[in-house]
Amino acid sequence: MRFRLSLLSIILIFSSYLLAGQTFAQCSSPVTYTNTGLHTFFVPAGVTSITIETWGAGGRGSTRISQTGRGSGGGGGAYSRSTISVSPGEQLAVFVGAGSTTEQPGESSWVARTEFESDAIVLAVGGQSGLDDSGGNDPGAGGSAALGIGDIRFSGGNGISRGGGENGGGGSSAGTSANGNNATTARPSGATAPSGGGNGGAGGPDTGNTSAGLPGQQPGGGGGGGERRGSGGPGFGGAGGDGQVVISYTCPTNGGTIIDDGAISGETVIEFNSDGTWTSPEGLVEFEVLVIGGGGGGGRSLYGGGGGAGGVIPQSFIDINLGPNPGLPAGTSFDIRIGDGGAGSTDFNSQGQDGESSIFAVGDPNFEIIAGGGGGGGSGTTTSDDGRDGVGPGASGGGARQDGNIGDAFDGSGNDGGEGNIQTALFGSSGTGGGGGGAGSAGVAGSIVGGNFFFPGLSNGGNGGNGLTVSGFPGVYGGGGGGNATDNPGSGGSGIGGNGNNNGTGGNGATNTGSGGGAGNVRGGNGGSGKVLIKYLNTRILPVEYLYINAEYNAPLRSGELSWATAKEWENDRFEIERSINNVTEWRKIGDVNGAGYSDAPVEYYFRDSELPVAGGNIFYRLKQVDFDGTYNYSKTTAIQVEGLKGNKSWRVYPNPTSGYPFQIGLLDPSSYRDEPISLRIISPTGLYHFIQVNDLRSMGSQVGDWLFNQPSGLYTLEIIWGENREYHKVILRR
Missing domain, CATH: 2.60.40 (Immunoglobulin-like)
Known part of the structure; x- marks a missing residue:
């Protein structure tokens, strides 16, 4: 299905900074969370099912503070697993429980559609801690599978009491297919975990006046017991191992190479280095494209000019609306052509060849984004000493030979190449080639340093112009090629364009960055080929984007008043209102509200719950948003508090x-x-x-x-x- 631009708003965005610290992963699956606390998982495009594995954290081994003697081990964390249906772009809260360092149990690890543990869809509880100063006879029990949430659940192993002159070891966490192992009668040793689990920590060694228990291993191993003897200080129990969450899914294929599927960053980046077709996610309402043309080839000469950079063209497409339906329909595809870099010159009488243009949405006059090819660099004769002009939007010109003219940028949207330089001396002449224009700056002129008419100085080829960084896209694109000289070749722009080489071939422009090739005496370097990158936020493919969800108690009417609003909707059939009383596990549908179907403007909704329970309590609400095809997503949970009615009857x-x-x-x-x-x-x-x-x-x-x-x-x-x-x-x- 070809995409038409009839009702699409287009904004051209140029930016000169690169997002700091951004990492890119071709396919994040499986995503493993080991740092404790709350995280966010973004469902990638094309993913409708994920497998969630959770390990609860381990309990701490017992500590001897005021009593002398040995301590017992802590219990290991439980394990839970489920495969659930999800919507592309959906956000899930991920919580990794911390191993206990007190008498409290290790924390649970869980995944939910809200930021509340009470809404968990998969949960594994932590192991119990050994009791302090209890004589070493109260080890921690393993986390219970019965208290978890998941289709497949296993319990953690138990710690063991001290005995036989030894401290108690910690129980292991559960594995992916078996309960955790209990610490054994060998007491000092922590239990060895089944596959996928964390080992229990060993009890403190029998040395000195105090002896600390060893921590349990991650995920969820129970800590070993500590020991205090005589007048020594406290013998601390080993901390429980932290929990863990792993989310797995099948990576989608939609053309190109997925640099980042957005599961962690929330932003998908797709790269094309050769011709192809990109099929967009259904319902996508916003995306960005970066198109880079091929770089020009370098000239051939001792004084040749470097090739110019291909154009670097970023564009954003927002508020996508085809007729009444926001977002891109299923099966929408875009054709992509990647421009080759120009060949470096092998003939003194010919400049380097121009790079080819790269095109997004080839052949659609309403939608084409074109990044032009860079101009070739000047070569070794008066008929070929000029740098060639850039040949399309954003393209830069090639650098001139020693006595030629610089290549001009295309339509002023790129950068010019650098000038050459020539000095005639008593014993001949020396000269320089100019650097090719880069996407970020013009090429630098070649120079002659410290010479005079009788004694020519050193000849330095001109450096290529700098490349360009674009917000949110990885890398630097479009460096100009370096010019040549009898003594010193110029460098490629920003280290990206090919270097000039006065002894042989010019350096090739970096592949798939649109960089120009450097000049050379034997042959000019080839320009780098172009590329296309596509980027979008995963959250911009959700069928419904909420602005707010509120619940209030109307005391005079004794009713729950729900209000919510959406920013955008795609195929939204209805909202089902669900209620749970005094917990968030026993949900019941209490009503329906029709959705707007398709909307790119805010829509407000309202529902009144007039059947509140007589006994009162905490009343929880959530929305089940259902698409036309029956797929659904849950909103966050909100709540009201209701007083009970008085009376002397049942x-x-x-x-x-x-x-x-x-x-x-x-x-x-x-x-x-x-x-x-x-x-x-x-x-x-x-x-x-x-x-x-x-x-x-x-x-x-x-x-x-x-x-x-x-x-x-x-x-x-x-x-x-x-x-x-x-x-x-x-x-x-x-x-």
């Missing part, structure tokens, strides 16, 4: 008086109900009654309200029967 009916809608029945005392069958009888003012058999505790109120809604005003009696119990409530119906 059940509460409200509001009272009522019009029939809304009407609710809730338990004031949950302990009074033990899953008995429930039936309702509504007695009218005339003595007639209506009988209801309850199938769902949550729908009792609405069943009564539906019937009351069609009845005349008056005083009704509601009889609630459950098991051997019954309770009566007066209900005032008003119109």
Whole structure:
């Protein structure tokens, strides 16, 4: 599918700085998190399923502070694993638990769609620590698989008590396919972990007045017990090993070479060094392109000029909108052509050849981004001593031979080549070639130093112009080639363009950076070929981008008021509102709100929860955003706190008086109900009654309200029967 530019905003961005400290990985999978604390994982483009492995941290071995004697070992961390569905661009919170250094357990390690452990989708608990000053008989238990979250779970190994004149060793963490091993009766030694786990730390050696236990290994090994003897200081237990999280996935292929899949950095960078096709992620709403043309070839001469740099053209495409649908549709592809570098001259009568242009979206006149090829450098005769001009957008001109003219940049968008220089002396002449223009600066003129008419000085070839750095893209692009001289060849620009060489061939321009080739006496160096780089934030391919999500308690109405807004939507069918009471593990759908479908403007939403529990408590909410194809993502979790209703009965009916809608029945005392069958009888003012058999505790109120809604005003009696119990409530119906 070809992409058209009809409703696309284009902004041309040039920048002269490179992001400091940015690293690039062709494929990050598996991503291993070993540093403790909170991290963010960005789902790469094309990835819809990931495998998450978590190891809880190890418990500390016991410490002897006020008592003499030996200590026991700490327990190892548990392991949990699940394979889950994800959406490209989605962000997941990753938490790596820290090994314990106190009597507290090692921390859990987990992954969630929010920044809260309570929302974890995979979790492994840490091992328990040995108790201090307990006589060495209270080792830490391994982390329990039963307390974890995951499809596959294993428990950590237990530490062991001191005994037989030895300190207790720590239990190992669980492995990827087996429970952790307990420390053995050999006591000082920590347990050896199964495959993938961390070994337990050994108990402190039996030397000196104090003896510290050894730490458990990462991931999740339990620490060894410490020892204090006589008047010595505390014998500290070894710290538990830190936890670990590993996320694995199949790396996508969409053309080109993935320099960085964005799993860690959040930004994908794709590189093309040869002709090809890039297929964009579905729903991509913003991306950047860097197009680099081929460099020009160097001239041939003792005084030849260096080749000019290819153009370096960055462009950003934002707020992509095709008709009513924001973002790029599935299957959108872009053709790419990479320009070759120009050949260096092998003939004194011919300049170096020009580089070829590189093109993004070849053949589409509405969308083409073209970076021109650099001009060739001047060679050794008066018919070839001029540097050639750049031949497309951004392209720089080649450097001149000693008495030629510099090559001009194309349309003023690149940089000119450098001038040559000539000095005629009594015994002949010496000369210099100018450097080729670079993408970042003009080529430098060749020079003659310290000479006069009778005694020519040293000849220095001109340096090529500097290359260019572009924000967010790795590397330096488009250095000019160095000019030649009888004594000293010029250097390529920024060390990227090929050097001149007065004894042989000119240095070749750096491959795939669009650099010009240096001049040479035997032959000019070849210009470097071009390249195309594409960059986008992973988060810009999400179907829904939230601006905010809020929940507030409306005390007069006794309702939960949810409001949220989206910045952009793509194929958003609906939001399902889910609620959980006093925990975040028992979620229940309580309503739907239709989505906007496609939108690149802010959209606000609202939902009222009027069926809050009678007993009150902490009420948690989250949004399940569902696409047209059924795929979904969860929002962050938000919460309100609700007070309980007062009463001296088991059940509460409200509001009272009522019009029939809304009407609710809730338990004031949950302990009074033990899953008995429930039936309702509504007695009218005339003595007639209506009988209801309850199938769902949550729908009792609405069943009564539906019937009351069609009845005349008056005083009704509601009889609630459950098991051997019954309770009566007066209900005032008003119109």
